[in-house]
Amino acid sequence: MLVDDSPVDLKINAKIISINDLAEHIILCKSAEAGLSHLRKHRDEVSELPELILLDIQMPEMDGFDFLEVYQNLPKNITGHSVVVILSSTLDFGDIQRAEANPSVLKMLKKPLQPAELRKIIDAL
Amino acid sequence: MNASNVRVLYIDDEDHNLQAFKASFRRQYEIYTANSASEGLKILENVPVHVIIADQKMPGTTGVEFFKSIIHTYPDPVRILLTGYTDIEALADAINHGDIYRYITKPWNDLELHNSIKNAYDAYKAKIDLRNKITELEKTNDELNRFIYSISHELRAPLVSVLGIVNLVKMEDLFHSSGEYWGLIETCSNKLDYYIQKTLQYYKNNKTASDQSQVDFKKLVSELIELYAYTDKNTKFLVNIDQQEVFIGDSFRIEVILGNLISNAIKYQKADEPDKKVNINISINSYHAEIAINDNGIGILNEHLEKIFTQFFKSKNQHGSGLGLFIVKEALTKINGKITVSSNPTDGTTFKITIPNAQFNKEA
Structure with a gap:
């Protein structure tokens, strides 16, 4: 799942991921709220929950840190499937x-x- | 401000003193009188007074006690204490606790009191001016901080998107599809990004606040090498770090210093050198960290050695910004570090740095 307010960056990063075959399914979210509501909506469908969340920090209204605060308190059956990487x-x-000090954040990119950096993270999952 | 706009509050339990004061000064100042501390307080609540004159000997509250009681509620007015007798204890108390500007004995001399009020008002004005200046500066500083923060985000984010697109173009094998245009876009974007990064580093270094935290040189150096060697995998790094002691220092500035030197060591390699090398030797004891960074790159001309730390110095034929080493030097100055440089064709270029260990200074 990509969470980024910039449509250009969503497009670029989705393309980089698909060209390099780094994910089967990419979920694009234009805001932190959209990301959270996707997670909540699919809480019972494991297949729709992302294994990796690439999260931007600078976003209007709800930023990456606000996202993390809510995310940490989501039920385990949602967060248990995912890791968060800041991008x-x-x-x-x-x-x-x-970002590096946040316990929910695996790494900061x-x-x-x-793609090589992302591959390293995905391979280690 | 016209002198008649100076607001003076005079507190004295003796009515004829209040009358005499009014008679002497009513043409020069805006005068408020009160015959007790509590009356005086009522006036202070309603009128923004500049100068307060209080008699020491009053029934109930003394002048000093009154001044003490308003030190937090009305800190701005400048205080003058009047007293009919030389009371050393009151005087000492006034100076130590009452924040009193002048001490005048009764009966007062009109000229002396007039001059004291005038000076007191000047002191008041200076105090207020200074405070306004501080508020103004804080506001400017705040705006500058926000501006810098927005540069690091708003300005850089789209630039990084451009670099992302260039990467995509490479992945889709289109990089050479339009002659050298993509390459030129990439070069220009990298250059712009480099300038943004250096500008931010320079600005952050100029801010005085310095954090003191533990620095793990092994971890820091390997992270920096990973970061900067990304563009050039041919350079060999020989790293030798001897850190037995805890090092406390300004981690941000140390990162900036080492980062600039390591990136320079990579950037200024000889293009045709088959065995590109960078040696990094660091030894830490409880007094300081000694760092030597040596490379077998193109070297620095003798006549340039003295100039390389000045702002915007660039040697001909080199594509630097003229900021890197300048920032290194500025950052070192802030943390009381030293740097020396030597360069010759056989040993290459060596930068030697000493940075004091705050761990030792803390204990001392």
Whole structure:
């Protein structure tokens, strides 16, 4: 699942993932809210729940950190299937440290998305 | 401001003193009088007074006690204490606890009191001006912070999207489909990104706040090499780190310093060198970290050695920004570090850095 407010980045990253055959099924979410509502909607359909969530930090209204706060408190049968990886272009030291310190975040990747880095994470799942 | 706009509050239990004061100064100042501390307080509640004069010896509350009682509620007005006798205890108390500007003995001399009020008002104005300036500066600083933050996001995000598209073009084998255009777009975008990153580093370094945290040099160096060697897999890194002691320092600035030097060591390799090498030696003791970064790259001309740390210095034929080493030097200055450089054709270029270990300074 890709969560990013930039439609261009959603398109680019989805394309990078599909060209490199890194996922069978990609869910595109234009906002943190959209991402959360997808998770809630499909709480009982394991096949619709993402194994990997690529989350942007800088988003209007609800940002990546707000997403994580809600996500952490979702029932285990939703979050148990997924890992969260941050994908952001931020250079802000504070944002980077906050993202890395968050217990729900597996890793922090920088845009532009490098398929090799993502492959490493997926292979380790 | 016209002097008659200076608002003076005079508190004294003796009515004839209040009358005499009014008679002497009513042409010069806007005068409010009160015959007790509680009356004075009522006036303060309603009028923004600049200067307060209080008699020390009053029934109930003394002048000093009154000044003490309003130190938090009305900190701005400047205070003058009047007293009929030399009371050393009151004087000491006034200076120590009452934040009193002047001490004047009764009976007062009109000229002396006039000058004191004038000076007190100047002090008041200076205090308020300073506070306004501070508020203004805080606001400017705040705006600058927000501006920098938005540069790091709003400006960089679309640029990184462009770089993502270029990557896609490569993956779809279209990179050479339009002559060299894609390559040029990539070069320009990388250059712009580099400038944004350096500008942010420079700005962040200029902010005085420095954090003190544990620095694990092994982890830091391997992360930096991974980050910068991404573009050039041919360079061999020989890393030797001897860290037995805990190192406490400014992790952000140390990262900036090492990052710039490591990326330079990679960037300024000889194109035709078959055995590109970078040696990194770090040893840490409780006093400081000593770091040496050596490469067998193109080297630095002797006549350039002194200039490389100045802002926007670039050597001819090189495509640097002239910011990297300048930022290194600025960051080192902030954390009391030192740097030396030597370069010759046989040993290549070596930067040696010493950074004090705050662990030791804390204990001392």
